[in-house]
Amino acid sequence: MKLRVLGCSGGIGVGLRTTSLLIDDDVLIDAGSGVGDLTLEEMRKIRHIYLTHSHMDHFTFLPLLVDSIFDTTKDPIVVHGQAQTIQALQKHIFNWVIWPDFAKLPTPEKPVMRYEVIEANKMYEREHRIFETIAVNHIIPCIGYRVSCETGAFAFSGDSTTQEHFWEVLNERESLDLLIVEAAFPNSEQELSLKAGHYTPALLGADIAKLQHRPKIFLSHTKPGQEELIVKECEQSFAGRDVYRLFGGEEFTF
Numbered sequence: 001m002k003l004r005v006l007g008c009s010g011g012i013g014v015g016l017r018t019t020s021l022l023i024d025d026d027v028l029i030d031a032g033s034g035v036g037d038l039t040l041e042e043m044r045k046i047r048h049i050y051l052t053h054s055h056m057d058h059f060t061f062l063p064l065l066v067d068s069i070f071d072t073t074k075d076p077i078v079v080h081g082q083a084q085t086i087q088a089l090q091k092h093i094f095n096w097v098i099w100p101d102f103a104k105l106p107t108p109e110k111p112v113m114r115y116e117v118i119e120a121n122k123m124y125e126r127e128h129r130i131f132e133t134i135a136v137n138h139i140i141p142c143i144g145y146r147v148s149c150e151t152g153a154f155a156f157s158g159d160s161t162t163q164e165h166f167w168e169v170l171n172e173r174e175s176l177d178l179l180i181v182e183a184a185f186p187n188s189e190q191e192l193s194l195k196a197g198h199y200t201p202a203l204l205g206a207d208i209a210k211l212q213h214r215p216k217i218f219l220s221h222t223k224p225g226q227e228e229l230i231v232k233e234c235e236q237s238f239a240g241r242d243v244y245r246l247f248g249g250e251e252f253t254f
Contacts, residue, residue, distance in 0.1 A: 001129055001149040001254045003178075007034020008246040010057075010184050011224040017248050018057040019221065021156065021180075022046075027126060029145055029156060034248060035061040043069050050118075050131060051081035052158035053142035054088035062089075063099040066113050070102070076114045080124075084141045086115045121169075134169050136160035139197035146173065152254025154178035159221065161194060162203045167210040176213040178252055182221035186229050201230060205237025218246040 002024055007017030018032030025042065028035070028049045035043070043065055052058055066077060079086070094101045102113040118124060120135035120143050132146040137160050144158040144166055153176055157166060160182060170176055184198035193200045198221070199207075208217070217238070222230045222245065231245045 001147070001152065003147075003154060003252040003254070005034075005180075005246060005248050005250045006037060007032045008180070008220040008248050009224060010182075010221040013224050015248075016224055018060065019052075020061070023129065023147060027129075029147075030058040031062040031065060032057050032059070033061055035065050040068065040072075044072055046077060047075070048078045048080060048126060050145065051079065051085050052144065052156075053138060053140055054081075054085045055140070055159065058159075059089065059093075063093060063102075066102045067100075070105070070112050073112055076111050078114055078116050080116045080118045082120060082141050082143060083117050086117060090115075132169075134166050136166050137163035137197065139195075142197075146170065146176075148173075149254060152177045154180065154215075154252070154254065156220075157181040159184075159198060161197050161199050162207055164210070167207055171210070171212045176211075176215045177254060179211075179213075179215045179217045180220050180246060181208075181217065183219045183230050183234055184221050184223055186226055187233050201233035201237045204234065205239070208238055208241060214241070217241060217243045218250075219243060220246045 004022040006020040006022055009016040017034035019030045020032045020034035021029040025045045026047045030052055031049055093099055103111050120133050122133050124131045128149050130148045133143045136142050136144045136158050142158050144156055146155040182199055183204050185193040185200050187200050187202045190200045234243045
């Protein structure tokens with residue numbers, strides 16, 4: 001199994017892309033602006049998109065992706081998400097006002113995109129990979145993922161803040177090779193961070209201490225311009241664990 005980080009920033013700017021992770025060549029976790037760096041041929045290979053939640057930075061290039069491959073794809077892209085996430089897309093995005101409803105185009109019987117509702121805290125098998133959804137603490141319904149194959153596993157927190165459940169689930173699993181976890185705000189903005197449902201380094205450090213596995217830890221969703229400060233504060237809060245900033249463009253093999 002291969003993981004390619006298309007985007008991982010908490011904002012945009014030169015060299016910054018919002019959240020999107022490509023697994024092998026056929027599955028995306030989230031569809032932020034990082035999708036825009038794929039070639040058309042790479043876009044055509046994507047068959048499944050697993051969403052964490054309905055905030056714009058995590059799906060913003062989904063409408064453009066579907067539009068770009070509209071006339072060349074034979075089978076619909078399947079968009080997986082919790083019921084609340086899919087309902088938000090249907091009501092606010094693919095509603096013929098903001099964007100055409102590609103779940104009904106070119107015909108309702110044979111659309112270019114279709115939805116599949118998934119539930120939190122379930123496992124879904126996709127060929128040789130297991131996608132485990134894990135409920136996380138955010139201001140709207142949100143899930144993280146643990147993705148595993150026979151030779152390895154990684155976890156992605158999605159957008160989240162201090163909690164017990166995500167860490168308990170990871171501890172119950174046999175192994176964890178890589179953890180991608182968000183740290184959106186520096187410690188000085190903890191009040192705002194909690195209101196927005198995000199981690200600061202101090203909050204994340206307290207939760208990382210609950211993790212029994214020793215994976216490589218990479219930080220995502222850091223706010224533009226504050227990346228170095230957030231990484232430094234995480235290094236101070238992680239009690240001897242190595243932590244790295246995720247830049248985008250990284251590739252991992254499991």
